[in-house]
Amino acid sequence: MIVVEDVHKHFGGFHAVDGASLTIAEGSITGLIGPNGAGKTTLFNVIAGVLAPTSGKVTMAGEDITGLPPHDLFHMGLLRTFQIAHEFSSMSCRENLMMVPGGQSGETLWNTWFGRKRIANEERALAAKADEVLEFLTIEHLAEQKAGQISGGQKKLLELGRTMMVDARIVFLDEVGAGVNRTLLNTIGDAILRLNKERGYTFVVIEHDMDFIGRLCDPVICMAEGRVLAEGTLDEIKANEQVIEAYLGTGLKNKNKVGA
């Protein structure tokens, strides 16, 4: 579904993404792992249109989407969440979700004054949908709360909820599990699996929690130093020499050998 071909992203002399190529199959839940600074988030940003790549190409379903702005990609069904949860802090959780769908008739000045009835109907439908999503995520009691006041983990759920307000085709989750307790993490995992199965969302998940990755993802892609190191099931990845080296460094590996 998404094909990344030889993408480079340089910040001055620093090569954050240095020739990454990967393919994400439709309907899969692909895990993206790698040590800190491997370029995972930068690659996300390049795919999601936040950063323009220095060179390389990104295609979605055969269409070239390299360097398209985020809101265009959003309308094509490519959504993402943020590593540090973002929210519209002064709005309620319900309003946060209602902001998501594009092309609402209330967006034009004309309708604001003359199309009140149509907007009201639309808003009612949206509010109902938002409540449904909140219920799905088991945070329906937060509907009226200001999004700035809810906990970090709940914000992560709200991020996931945002992707459910529209018909997404592919969703990029950037560390949805970071700073979230086990129970909530399982809730998020369940939600991802259900969305994948019931709605056919394709997911790409950056995560450091290997149990979480193991439960959800197949295949798993490992990145290091801006390049794709290996791809396969989590067990294959875990057994890969290069991956162990990237995570633990050569020194530790040699020490282990000496010990053995």
Add this chain to the structure above:
Amino acid sequence: MEFLNAFVALSNYVLIPGIAYGSQLALGALGVTLIYGILRFSNFAHGDTMAFGAMVTILVTWWMQAQGISFGVLPTALLALPFGILGTMVLLVVTDRVVYRFYRQQKAKPVILVIVSLGVMFIMNGIVRFIIGPDDQNFADGARFIISARDFKAWSGLDEGLALRTSQGITVITAVVVVVALFWFLNKTRTGKSMRAYSDNEDLALLSGINPERVVTYTWLIIAALTTVAGVLYGLDKSFKPFTYFQLLLPIFAAAIVGGLGSPLGAIAGGFVIAFSEVTITYAWKKVLGYLMPEGLEPDGLVQLLSTDYKFAVSFVILLIVLLFKPTGLFKGKSV
């Protein structure tokens, strides 16, 4: 009786002018704060945008007066106001397309946009002077007073007269209507919410169904309405002179910063704080104190803390105090 006289004198020279001036500053500061919150830069061209809007309104007013169109006791300028707003909308949207959009696409830092707005200011400055000239223009007509000092004295039997000018009444009423409409728009409509969302978290707004270019355009349209209304009200109340509008930039920015940049409620509060500080500090309290102080203790001097020539110094001092002790302003805006 003494107390009533003191109160009437105070209303006449401090309260009413302060409220009218405060409303004008509040409208100006609302515009500055919206631009800061949504477009993320301090717009130095704001004062001259007000001058442009007022100028278009004045030209249409003159044309209407020549055609014999009038608005009864109300100033003809109110009829011309919509045309002024339209003209300013065109100017601002064109400026945005030609100038600001380029820098937005480059993702220029706010400080660069500030300097760009300085350039825009000089150009607008030139346009206004080129079209209408640098001199004072008079365009107020209709009834001059709602309550005149003489009528009030005859009615109340007090020594002090209370005058309420039409322009002051119109200023306050228009300001209230505009502010209510603006808050309704920002809080209740989808477009307004998109604007708030864009202001709150740009990254997230871009990744939702919010079209940033549309938000920016609507912001400029609203700014055009706010600046023109503020400019025309100020011109009706005082007089229209391009240079005064340029000078107004200082109290307007002071008001926006005192209230907290990016906070619409703060802009209104800030406008009144600045206006009342200016008026009370430059007012000669001799008269009011003369009524209030016990026999023999009435002041001989004027009891004026600062000459009116220094009124802009008041904004400066308040600005400094706020930036030193509460940089986010009264209503927790973004820090400058």
